[in-house]
Amino acid sequence: MNLSKSKYCNGIQCKKMLWLYKYKPEEQGELDNDSVLENGNAVHEVARKLLGEDINISFNENLNEMIKDTEEALKKENVIVTEASFNYKNNFCSVDILKKEGDSYEIYEVKSSTHLKDVFINDASYQYYVLTSLGLNVKKCFVVLINNKYVKNGDLELDKLFIKNDITDIAISKLDEVKKNIDDINKYMEQTKEPNDDIGLNCFKPYKCPFFKYCTRHLPSPNVFDVGWNTHTDKKLEMYYNNKVSYEDILSAGGLNPKADVQMNYELKDLKPKINKDNIKKLLDTFTYPLYFLDFESYQVPIPTIDGTKPYQQICFQYSLHYYLEENGKLYHKEFLSDDYDGNPMYGLCKRLCEDIPMDSCVLVYNQSFEKARLKEMAELFPEYREHLLNIRDNIIDLMIPFFNQDYYTKEMAGRWSIKVVLPALYPKDPSLDYHNLEQVHKGDEASNSYLLLPTLSTEEQNVLRNNMLKYCKLDTYAMVKIYEKLIEVVK
Secondary structure, eight states, X not given: XXXXXXXXXXXXHOHHHHHHHHHOGGGOOOOOOHHHHHHHHHHHHHHTTSSSSOEEOOOOSSHHHHHHHHHHHTTSSSEEEEEEEEEETTEEEEEEEEEEETTEEEEEEEOSOSSOOHHHHHHHHHHHHHHHHTTOEEEEEEEEEEOTTOOOOSSOOHHHHEEEEEOHHHXXXXXXXXXXXXXXXXXXXXXXXXXXXXXXXXXTSSSOOTTHHHHTTTSOSSBGGGOOTTOOHHHHHHHHHTTOOBHHHHHHTTOSOHHXXXXXXXXXXXXXXXXXXXXXXXXXXXXXXXXXXXXXXEEOOSSOOSTTOOTTOOEEEEEEEEEESSTTOOEEEEEEEOOOSSSOHHHHHHHHHHHHSOTTOXXXXXXXXXXXXXXXXXXXXXXXXXXXXXXXXXXXXXXXXXXXXXXXXXXXXXXXXXXXXXXXXXXXXXXXXXXXXXXXXXXXXXXXXXXXXXXXXXHHHHHHHHHHHHHHHHHHHHHHHHHHHHHHHHHO
């Protein structure tokens, strides 16, 4: 089989996954990997200059052309080649950065991650095997990661933005292992009949397999893998291996944990909503007026573009704000969407937010950890708004609490408590609350991608997209208002 470094890593995770990619590609499910790929491309583009000026080998579907271009580039003395391409006995790889100095070489495998993982080491070790098998004198092998402690201040400092992890000794120690893995993968892929490998932890680590639904098609629906409430995967697999797969079997065996057991019982027995009026009323009694409902939209990128920010820091660019000035009063709405595409969208956002929310106001959010973290970060960035932003943060109350604690639970929530699950569970037939009825922007990652896309659009296209972004964010806070109304209704 023709292997690449990605196929090799897939084969290490699960050889059947590689078999299914080849023989039954139509069975793979959709995985949300777009942002990962975009981040990887952005990081690679910047990392090209990490060691100095480079010769880049352009991608060509004819891999032999890339190999020829690499050979030509390496005829030069003391050169840095990016995407240097090699093939050894049908084992192909493109090295992100290859440094040639004299007759020795250094491999640099670049990742958009901030942590060193086994899969990265396997990736780099495969490249080390290919190059050394071709007779290249590889002296060093590195995995290059993003330094999440780096703070941008002026021009990017690549030597500080990236961390070079020397894994040379590990790559050397893995030479025999890589060869054996390649042989095992090739032998496995010769099978024409579908292998009957069982599922396991490798279906989820290091990455979720796109064929998991296919490989579990024989299981009842729902089954142990549909249980929510942060039930650990190893616990689910333990039940599976003990043939406790259906909800009935799991509950008969003693269940998993109290919250998971509630989920299974409610779905099995079609129970009416669980409502703990006392706990809900205690929460409602903490609300004061004026009462604000706040939601931020943000994006994060691996390469910081704004001074004072770090890689992958959440950059808030938009908020929606519904509010009541008094109990049973009129509902008002305010919103902000930055147009400061070349500067720092957070500055204008903070200025407007401090104007829109008075000090010591009661502020409701859904999943407070996100908004609180953003307010703290922005307070550190903008000293002039620090006191006000931290005051908003200190007066936040989380509207998610009743649903996370199962003080309000319906079978339709299916073990989850996100606002996009809770809202249709509480209002199943209200089209005005259906995110699917929105245009262009239906979820948070689409809002993030839309903001990054705006500067590239025409004025007319910008206006249309901005309007749809505002509608999306507005629905997020209106959803909180409707949840708040439902909580009031059920405790009467």
